[in-house]
Amino acid sequence: MQQKIPFYLLIILLVGLGLGSAVYRHLNLEVPWLPGEIREVWSVEARLEFTAKGEGVVVQLAIPRSQPGFTLLEQGTASPGYGLSYLTEEDTPAVRWSTQQAAGKQVLYYRARFLLDPVGSPAWAAPPPIAPAPILPEPVTLAANRLIQQARQQSASQITLAAQLLNALLSENQQVQLLEQNRDQPAAAMLLMRLAGISARQVTALRLRHGRRNQETHQYLMVYEGDEVAFFNLSTGKEGRPQRLLIWEMGDRPLTDLEGGRNTRVSFAMQRDVVSVQQAIEQKYQDDSAAQVSLHSLPLQEQQLFRGLLLIPVGVMVVMLMRVLVGLRTSGTFMPVLIALALMQTALGAGLAGFVLIVASGLIVRSYLSRLNLLLVARISAVIIVVILLTATFSVIAYNLRIVEGLNIIFFPMIIIAWTIERMSLLWEEEGGTEVMKQGGGSLLVALLAYMVMSNSYVQHLTFNFPGLQLVLLAFVLLLGSYTGYRLIELIRFSPLTPQDQSGALPGKNASVDNRKPE
Amino acid sequence: MGWFISSGKLRDLGVLGMNERNIDYISRHNERRLFPLVDDKLKTKKLALAAGLKVPDLLGVVRYQHQVREIAELLHNREAFCIKPSKGSGGKGILVIHDHDDEQYFKPNNQALSLVDIKRHTSNILAGLYSLGGQPDKAIIEDLIHFDEQFIHYSYEGVPDIRIIVFRGFPVMAMMRLSTAASDGKANLHQGAVGVGLDIATGVASHAVQFDRPVTDHPDTGMPLTDIRISDWHRLLHMGAHCFEMSGLGYLGVDIVLDARHGPMLLELNARPGLAIQIANSRGLSGRLQSIEAIGDQVMTAEERVAFVETQFA
Structure with missing residues (x-):
């Protein structure tokens, strides 16, 4: 019993490691538990249009960065004839185009792809320092102070205060008119915030709608209070951030800054793509360390290979279950897994038909070979050659009959099939056809079961995206390997022992159990 | 008789299952390096001759x-x-x-x-x-073995042999295997031979099975199987017990044939003996195996072990 404890510790360790790594991947890398989850990727294009004066041009366009809700996947520009630099180290990132000389209408494009990303993005930029109140004419200060006083009475926090102030601005009373005499509404709002000591910034935002062109930006007010951030639409005063609101610029600056041109106009076009989570994650973490993304970092072809390889342990476990718990006999321990793998490449029906066809014709050929008095190695080599010829023949026939699935029999492992044929034909000679049917049928049944499990999309998703789960499989296989209970088939096999006089068996058995217990 | 038995009942009957046999008996009591001795009949033969057991020429x-x-x-x-x-x-x-x-x-x-x-x-x-x-x-x-005249009607085209399961040198269960038309003259139960359970203490037939199902008469010759009685049973038990020292294997199937001229001869040893013997004897192996495990590691001679079996498992 003592030696069992390290064994169970090992099992627990394996299960813990496996599940732990899976949970880690789920939480930190957002790998979903279930397949088929999708994410939105938005392509946004800013079109900057202006008339150049015929001299040197330097133009800056503010650009967005990753933010809560959006992760920047990639960006690029289309600007023939212009030098380009990204100013991403600045407080407000921008792209700068410049050229020696330009005249007439100029159009520059900036494109970015954003993943609509509910989790795992950087926090908002820190609140800006509150600037000291500017020196204003007496009546304006008075009007503003009155507005702020009124609003304070009706609010509990900085955010609600900001809401009240914005509401007040929308009403057309005297104080508001006074405030808005020399400035537009956003500027008036910002002024009020400064006077009220609220840390806030004015941001330029873009509402994403699928397939829209010529979209304009919207002005929002972003109010900080502690860790909280609230957004207010400056034109309506409404609080809240729509889900697909992309904050384009948050430095209280104009979107563009142009030297050597006039009539600047910025418009936006946007497009939504729906991608699988895997694709999205791949793009999101492509710069990250390879270890984190593991298999996704491999080239596509190798990924496909591993998709198949990582399924084999599942198939192997099905075989183990069938042999250890049920007691089915298969010809060749793990041949069913290989058949199942081959079936995954072919369509199920066509694959099974092809397999039975090849094995059956192989058996016929083999029965002739057995009369030739050959050495074993020669005979199996001959069977391999014949099996390959048969496969080629069937493929050609199937193709000419326009049965495309027929081509897929090439996926069957030829040498394994040759050995199967050899073993089956020996079995036939020695034990008769029924034993062949029993073992062949058993193999096919287990292969079918393994195929059903391995082709399940959930199983495929879990094995490929959570390689750590292989450790759980390993633990299960180890446990199964120490199972000493009865096999299902034995319950039938030993049924003749059931009834009548067991008088002889019981006393001896009881005595021995009593002897054993104290050990 | 039902076609199914619950695993609880099987356990109560002390029936040994395949998984348990593999893990608790074969892999625990049979050292892997000893397998070639019994898997190679030529080596077994030399071993038996050295130990003074009779084997076919x-x-x-x-x-x-x-x-x-x-x-x-x-x-x-x-x-x-x-x-x-x-x-x-x-x-x-x-x-x-x-x-x-x-x-x-x-x-x-x-x-x-x-x-x-x-x-x-x-x-x-x-x-x-x-x-x-x-x-x-x-x-x-x-x-070729010239088997004993008394069994001539109990076998069809083949040599009947006696399989004794020997656990740590104790013969625990025995059966006689009779070839049939279905088994093509071979004495292997899964090929259709008849297994006749023998009382381990006396060598007298108790039950019989073919294809894992009880039978009473030989399917080809019609002879009643429960009349079988092996003479000189004590000598066979001794032979079986002796194979433990000879091979070193703790869980062993010993196959013995009865030759008309030379008496019992060792045919072969099996390091992975089958479980059908339990059906032939209509009783489970576990009880006897456990009572032998309970004896512990004390050293006993083959004669003492046979005596133990003859008194305890009578």
């Missing part, structure tokens, strides 16, 4: 392909013989010839084989067709 060994050509000369002087793969299992590849005229060789059912057939069979054996894992093998040619 060895007529010749064919080790290399070129020796197959000379097999006719080797067989010329022998009227009856059998050709076996040295590393065969489950009775595979055993060819019994009871008469020949150097051209035609007759199987017990009088089917004639040509010399070419014999040569092919031999070279198949050498190529490892019947051996465990397909490894190259030797063909051994043995004198």
Whole structure:
């Protein structure tokens, strides 16, 4: 019993490691538990249009960065004839185009792809320092102070205060008119915030709608209070951030800054793509360390290979279950897994038909070979050659009959099939056809079961995206390997022992159990 | 009688299952390095001779392909013989010839084989067709056993043998295996031979099975199986018990044949004996195995162990 404890510790360790790594991947890398989850990727294009004066041009366009809700996947520009630099180290990132000389209408494009990303993005930029109140004419200060006083009475926090102030601005009373005499509404709002000591910034935002062109930006007010951030639409005063609101610029600056041109106009076009989570994650973490993304970092072809390889342990476990718990006999321990793998490449029906066809014709050929008095190695080599010829023949026939699935029999492992044929034909000679049917049928049944499990999309998703789960499989296989209970088939096999006089068996058995217990 | 038995009931009956046999008995009591001694019949034979046990006479060994050509000369002087793969299992590849005229060789059912057939069979054996894992093998040619007259009606075209399960040197269960038409003259239960459970203390038949189902008479000869009684049973038990010291294997199947002229002879040893013996005896193995485990590690002679069995398992 003592030696069992390290064994169970090992099992627990394996299960813990496996599940732990899976949970880690789920939480930190957002790998979903279930397949088929999708994410939105938005392509946004800013079109900057202006008339150049015929001299040197330097133009800056503010650009967005990753933010809560959006992760920047990639960006690029289309600007023939212009030098380009990204100013991403600045407080407000921008792209700068410049050229020696330009005249007439100029159009520059900036494109970015954003993943609509509910989790795992950087926090908002820190609140800006509150600037000291500017020196204003007496009546304006008075009007503003009155507005702020009124609003304070009706609010509990900085955010609600900001809401009240914005509401007040929308009403057309005297104080508001006074405030808005020399400035537009956003500027008036910002002024009020400064006077009220609220840390806030004015941001330029873009509402994403699928397939829209010529979209304009919207002005929002972003109010900080502690860790909280609230957004207010400056034109309506409404609080809240729509889900697909992309904050384009948050430095209280104009979107563009142009030297050597006039009539600047910025418009936006946007497009939504729906991608699988895997694709999205791949793009999101492509710069990250390879270890984190593991298999996704491999080239596509190798990924496909591993998709198949990582399924084999599942198939192997099905075989183990069938042999250890049920007691089915298969010809060749793990041949069913290989058949199942081959079936995954072919369509199920066509694959099974092809397999039975090849094995059956192989058996016929083999029965002739057995009369030739050959050495074993020669005979199996001959069977391999014949099996390959048969496969080629069937493929050609199937193709000419326009049965495309027929081509897929090439996926069957030829040498394994040759050995199967050899073993089956020996079995036939020695034990008769029924034993062949029993073992062949058993193999096919287990292969079918393994195929059903391995082709399940959930199983495929879990094995490929959570390689750590292989450790759980390993633990299960180890446990199964120490199972000493009865096999299902034995319950039938030993049924003749059931009834009548067991008088002889019981006393001896009881005595021995009593002897054993104290050990 | 139902066709199904619950696992709780099986456990109550002390029936040993395949998984339990593999893990708790074979892998715990049979050292892997000892397996070749019993998997290779030639080695077993030498071992048995050294230990003073009787075995069927060895007529010749064919080790290399070129020796197959000379097999006719080797067989010329022998009227009856059998050709076996040295590393065969489950009775595979055993060819019994009871008469020949150097051209035609007759199987017990009088089917004639040509010399070419014999040569092919031999070279198949050498190529490892019947051996465990397909490894190259030797063909051994043995004198045919002339089995005891009293069993002539209990067997169809084959030699009946006695299988004794020996656990740590204690014979725990025994049965007689009778070939039938269904088993093609072979004495392996899964091929359709009849298994007759023998009382381990007395050698008297109790139950019988074929294809894992109870039978009362031999299916081909119609003889009532429960009349069987093995004479000189004590000697067989002693032989079985002695095989433990000889082979070192803790969980062992000992196959013994009763030769009319030479008495009981050791046919072969099996490191993975089957479980059908439980059906033939209509009782489970676990109880007896556990009471032997309870004895502990005290050293007992073969004679003491047989005495233990004869009193405890009577």
